[in-house]
Amino acid sequence: MKIRAEVRLKPGHFDPEGDVTAKSLRELGFPVDAVKVGKVYVLDVKVNSKEEALRLTEEMCRKLLANPVKDDYTIEVLNT
Amino acid sequence: MKIRAEVRLKPGHFDPEGDVTAKSLRELGFPVDAVKVGKVYVLDVKVNSKEEALRLTEEMCRKLLANPVKDDYTIEVLNT
Amino acid sequence: MDAGKFRAIVLRTGGTNCDLETKIALEEMGVKTEIVHMNKIESKSLLDYHLIVFPGGFSYGDYVRAGAVWGKRVFTRLREQLEKFIDEGRLMLGICNGFQVLVEAGVLPGDGIGETPLVALATNSSAKYECRWVWLRVENNRTPFTLAMEKGEVLKIPIGHAEGRFLTDEKTLEKLKEGSQIVFKYVLPNGEDANGLYPYNPNGSLYDIAGICNRNGNIMGMMPHPERAFFGWQLPEWGEAPPERGDGRKVFESVIEYLENNIS
Amino acid sequence: MGLNISLDRMKYLKQYFKDRPLTDVELEMIAQTWSEHCFHNVFKGDVLTDDGRLIHSILKTYIMRATRELNKEWCISVFEDNAGIVDFDNGYAIAAKVETHNHPSAVEPFGGAATGVGGVIRDILGVWGEPVALTDVLCFGPLDIKYEDLPPGVKHPRYIYRGVVAGIGSYGNNMGIPTVSGAIFFDKGYTGNVVVYCGCIGILPKDSYVRNTCEGDFAVLAGGRTGRDGIHGVTFASVELTEESEELRSAVQIPNPIVEERLRRAIIQIRDERLASGITDLGGGGLSCAAGEMAYRSGLGVDIDLDRVLLKTPDMAPWEIWVSESQERMLLSVPEKNLMRVIEIFNEEDVEASVVGRFVETGRVRVFAKGRTVCDLDLKFLFNPPKVTRKARLPKPAHSEVNLDEPRDLGEELLKLLSEPNIRSKEDVIRTYDHEVRGCTVIKPVYGDEAGPSDAAVIKPLKDSWKGIAISCGINPFYPDPYWMVANSIEEAVRNNVAVGGRRIALLDNFVWGSPENEDNMGMLLKAVEACYDFSKALDAPFISGKDSLYNESPLGAVRPTLLITGIGIISDVRKVVTPSFKEEDNPIYMLGLTKEELRGSAYLRHKGVDGGEVPRVDGVISKRIIDTLIRVIDEQLVLSCHDLSEGGLGVAAAEMVVASKNLGAEIHLRKVLSGTRRSDFILFSESASRFLVEVDRSRYKRFEEFFSGLPFSKIGRVVKGAGLRIIDLNSRVSELSSREIKKAWRGY
């Protein structure tokens, strides 16, 4: 089962990488106000049920992929 | 206009970060086969039309955010 | 004064890279020191050591988040031993990547091994790797790692990291302050608060925090590298000849002093 | 994607293989082995000049001959192995190598630069060296060039710059090897062809340098898995970059430094237990070149079973496996009795390894896949391709006058130069590289709290020895005369090294040139190697290693011909290194060397947009005497601070010393400078060679002057209290610059 987990900084958190990206884009002449950068993990989870896959991925995010002090995450199933 | 651009390694390229992530998840007991890691950019583009925003983001991906030689990217509009 | 009876273990895994200079610093102080790879850890008993060091480096390539993978792995795998080690009040030091490991494992600033981290060491506010010398003020000189220092003393020690911006919520920060868990703060060369001013606060850390300890004081993590400011000749400049020693040495001197007073 | 074998050689192949067809694996192997990158056809081939000379191998005739004639007993291995090796101390030797990774960096800046670092680290591992320091020299197009001015297929310099710098930093930082020295240049001549030099210095116990592969030894392939990445890297290195290069995806290499980090640990362990009989890295040409070379140089043959190579993707064709340039791989030859222990060490460090073959007495390379023989070639044939002859048209020196009014305000001119992209501080880049890891960096690439310039980096690699290694570079791509450009680069590498107290200097040459099929390029190359011979000899500094990267062409034309000289010197006691910051008020400041009206290609004239005059020339005899004497006065501890004069001349050098100093500055009288020019601006900005600024202990200046009697030197000023620079010109006009202004201009803050 392919699951997509997206880990992004919590709203209101300072995102240095996003700021630098925005600045570079503006230097290149693009009309960009702000950029937020996050990570996507596309995971191949070896379970049969969608629910189980979601539950496990949730746990992976809590345990490893995100740091709750600064990160939010969203999870979705890509296919079955 | 908020646009979301996702940049990922093209299929066939080996992803060291995904590899390490998959191994760690397995060691923590998760039944994960393979992981691919990518980056998401949420961009605040200062234009009025959706078409223009998509066109510009496409160009940003080509020029800065992705390297067409090794990366694929997908773009979507988040709201208006 | 026989530090030779003290034993330290410097742990490493793929991507660790400051283990050797850390060992050299400890051995220079007379501590028997072993560098042990995680693959061989099962052949050792951690309780044979007085000090565990998690050294600097890029464990697991710093993928996912700096220190996250190693932190989770090591404290899952060796949970029992490590809990015992911590409970017995033995010493644990995390330097740079080692600090990130302790934070991600939930060991700092908590009282044991936490489920989730209470603080984060986030991407530097400059969004870049920063290699530079910084000035640290000793905020708490009653920990085993700072005994040999004066409170308010200013140390000059280098940093080298891309993810060192100390972050936490209000509540945890208050707790850290109350518990005197803030050990080092980034300051101006004259010892005054940096108040976030770059490059004195090199990464944008909240409250200029450079190093913290747990409540009990036996675990400390710091972003700067004391082992790179151990010998005088490592300093970035000197007059006609280098001084005998660098300020980082005091961290190791403190450890010895503590062990001497507390271990018979 | 072509194989890039010339027509002549194709004919030769047809003739040689008239009795049987070549297999695809064989053809690929031949193409790799004979490529410019692996075989150095141009440097090893013949050159026919337009004045009728025929030169056999410019590498042997010039570069290697200088070393042979200098005949230093401290040169342990030169031009043979993956890196040059020289003696150090306490039974240890230094290994050094510099590589270029231009093409890959042009296509994928981050990965290209990162794998450049990874590759040169493996060259050091490939002579059993423990890597202890890295260098990087980078040349980019101007960052402010307009997008519209770029032809299709050429990436914007800003994009390349960002990626390359991040790639260099990432690999070195991840490996925990300090990046201690380098340089960055910007010029139109690099817009289409970025130049990325990566260097690595290593340390090894002399007696662990083993190269003794024997019949029956196993061939063990270790490290990263073999994949489709990087196929045809070497043949790709010698094609012009065009829009289609974007399509050369498979040539893109993805860096994985943690694999190399583990590989390094394992290899050093295997070295220390003396378990292997030989080692080499997999670089250009992948397994085909590594296995072939190892067998050939041992006078053996080799049988390789491709089915035993660990793959990233299972569906690779035999030829792909054979020539893949996947990163982070090393090949070892291991005697049977040590095999188990070697595999065990790899396991302990989480490194994958497999026995892929065996060395045999056949003198042939035989490759098997799925039970079939897919390659069977005679190694003598393989390593002796038909020679290439290139034609060279020697450059004609052009003379012209300098047409430039004398500026009113020297101070203002100096400030402008200090903030020029090629001169200003590179601190913002340098600090993204860890230069302190390993805890053995004595002189850092940014000096002191004020982040002043350093002439050379100094490391102290051994715990129990005070000896240090001084690492310097010299590069002057802007002097439009290949001979004098090289002369200056060699002298600059030596000067920079001596300025911190380095001596017994070994050199590495790294050429980046346009197509050798162009006769003018070849003519310039010939003048360049002539200067290599002349000044290596004159300065008593042998070459120990190097590399050439030719065919740097793009839709914008050839790259600016560029030669990097790296200097590796010895510091007898790191506690006595010399630094560029002023030490005490009222100490005299001396200038060593003569200042001539030599400004062609200088930072000053380039900034003014003026071409003309003479390029700086080097008088080898005077230069050698000045340098030798400077080392003697350093050893007598008469020198309190020292800085070499290069880009921007006296003005920039003096200003840089002010940057490095805390509350001290300098007063400089241009009238007192020994010079053959009557213009203040020319004295201040001339780039004549062989010059240093030296602060001398004022109580012992007489002794200093005695040492230099008979050589060109003069007292030109003194150290003053309060930070700043005071320049008194020929007409007694005074320019005062505060240290704040100078720092702002040079450092940007």
Ligand SMILES: Nc1ncnc2c1ncn2[C@@H]1O[C@H](COP(=O)(O)OP(=O)(O)O)[C@@H](O)[C@H]1O
């Ligand atoms: N242009 C050159 N100048 C000096 N030495 C060279 C040059 N080209 C090759 N060499 C020497 O030949 C040796 C082998 O070169 P090469 O095959 O390119 O090594 P590798 O493939 O390991 O990079 C190197 O150590 C180097 O010293």
Ligand SMILES: [Mg+2]
């Ligand atoms: Mg090599």
